[in-house]
Amino acid sequence: MKPTLELKPLTIGNVSIGFPIVQAALSGYSDLPMRLIARRHGASYTLCEVMLDQFLLSLTKRQKTKHFLDIHPDEPPVGGQLMGAEPEQFSAGAVKLVEAGFNIIDVNFGCPVKKVLGRCRGGFHLSQPPVAIEILRRTREIVRDSIPVTVKMRRGIDDSNQARDSFFEILDGAIDAGLAAVTVHGRTVKQRYNGPSRWNFLSEVKQHVGDRIKILGSGDLFSAADGLRMIQQTGIDGVTIARGAIGNPWIFSQSRALAADAPLPPPPTLGEQADVMREHFSLSEQTYSPERAPMIMRKFYIKYSQNHPEHEIIRAMFTKLRSREEFEAVLDKHYPADRPGRYVPNDLYRAQSE
Ligand SMILES: Cc1cc2nc3c(=O)[nH]c(=O)nc-3n(C[C@H](O)[C@H](O)[C@H](O)COP(=O)(O)O)c2cc1C
Known part of the structure; x- marks a missing residue:
């Protein structure tokens, strides 16, 4: 697909991202090595794996798990993502991420894992707008002004009207609290990864917020053309590539080529x-x-x-x-040097998530 729109460079708060196709947070994957490889292949911004506020507060420099906070000098801008239950602990966790050197702090209101929901974390917050907004407020207050705070949300806890109202209440709360961007995954928490991500919802969100806050989209971005198509169809400010970037960092360089109106580069040999x-x-x-x-x-x-x-x-x-x-x-x-590779099939994950 040839893009018919000029992509606007993305900024989040005072952080200049540039190319608006970035790498999503991926628990179990988006560690320093994956992020750095993505950056070297054209991702303009990456996010770390989600971290629990309690985990961050208990972390010492000597621990085996301290690599969660490692940032390579070539990485910035890089986002640190946080998940928790209590507004107070949450904001203390955010401070740890800032101290570690993350350039943007992202709050996770999207995780659909049963154990996480049972502990009132992640996507659970979409069902309690007052607590969710309190978390965003406190996090924004405690993090110094030069570091943007953002939030990741699914489009609701489920498909009910109440869930939809709660989503927009939290979205408006995020704007009032001074957040710089919201990433919206067009699936519900209940839906987990089954069925398609609803891209039309992203258009509605963008129309609702106008220029008051940046909107990044997520869901079903498996090829280089997908990210451009999502921006084109919905009018949002950028997209985050998730499953489509695991083992396929070339998706970023291919996206850049398409955005520059060049032909899709051949798959890597x-x-x-x-x-x-x-x-x-x-x-x-x-x-x-x-x-x-x-x-x-x-x-x-x-x-x-x-x-x-x-x-x-x-x-x-x-x-x-x-x-x-x-x-x-x-x-x-x-892996003989000159033998051609193949493009990762676009329906690989779609088939798995149906
Ligand atoms: C294995 C896995 C781990 C994930 N971990 C996170 C995470 O830590 N934080 C987050 O905000 N989203 C996480 N997500 C959600 C993705 O960022 C993304 O929103 C979702 O996969 C939809 O995009 P896709 O359909 O293009 O994969 C994860 C998804 C997967 C499949």
């Missing part, structure tokens, strides 16, 4: 893919340890295998590997 996978592995070894990296890299390599013409065979191999040497052996044997 197997040699180019292997280079990026090796780079990702090395970053993971540095971030965690050489011992932990292989198990962490498995899930990424499984996703990278989608770019290989014989993806089913390659995927099956990656699921069993235990050491860097074993991964290297597969790359040496099955």
Whole structure:
């Protein structure tokens, strides 16, 4: 698809993002290595995995988990995302994220995981606008002015009219509290990942807010053309690529090419893919340890295998590997430098989420 609109560079508060197609927060994935690889492939902004306020408050520098707060010098702007139940703890957690060096603080009102909802966190807040707005107010108050505060929401807790009213109440509360942007995932909390993300809802949200706050869209962005199409169809200010970016950082460079009215670049050759996978592995070894990296890299390599013409065979191999040497052996044997790759099929996740 050729874009027929000029993409406006994105700013969030006083942070200049630029290209409005960015990388979403992805628990279990968007760690320093994935974010840095995305940045190197054209993502103008990335978000870390969601962190619990309680976890942040208990964290010490020596702990094994401190990598959650690691930021590479080449990363900024990078967003830190926060989840919690109590307004007071929440804002204390936000301070920790600012101290760690995150450039934007994002509040999570979207997580649909049962355990999270049961503890009144994440998407649960969409059912209690007064508490949700209190969290946004307090977070905005405690974080210094130069750091923008944003929020991620699903389009409601469910499909009821009340859920819709609550969404808009929180949206207006976010504007009043001085937030800089809202990311809207066009699925309900109840829907989890089943069925399509409702893009029409994003148009309604944009019409409702006008220029009072930036709106980023999320949901079903699996190819380079999808992000541009979402901006074009809905009039929103930017989009966050989520599942479509796992094992496919090329989605960002491809999006940039399409936005510049250039042809879609060919899929990365197997040699180019292997280079990026090796780079990702090395970053993971540095971030965690050489011992932990292989198990962490498995899930990424499984996703990278989608770019290989014989993806089913390659995927099956990656699921069993235990050491860097074993991964290297597969790359040496099955990723010859000049062999073309394939585009990740656009319906890969759509099929899984139906
Ligand atoms: C494995 C996984 C982890 C996620 N973790 C987060 C998270 O930590 N914070 C967040 O705001 N959204 C999270 N999301 C939601 C995504 O950012 C995104 O809104 C959602 O996947 C819809 O986009 P998609 O259909 O293009 O994947 C996660 C989604 C997945 C699949």
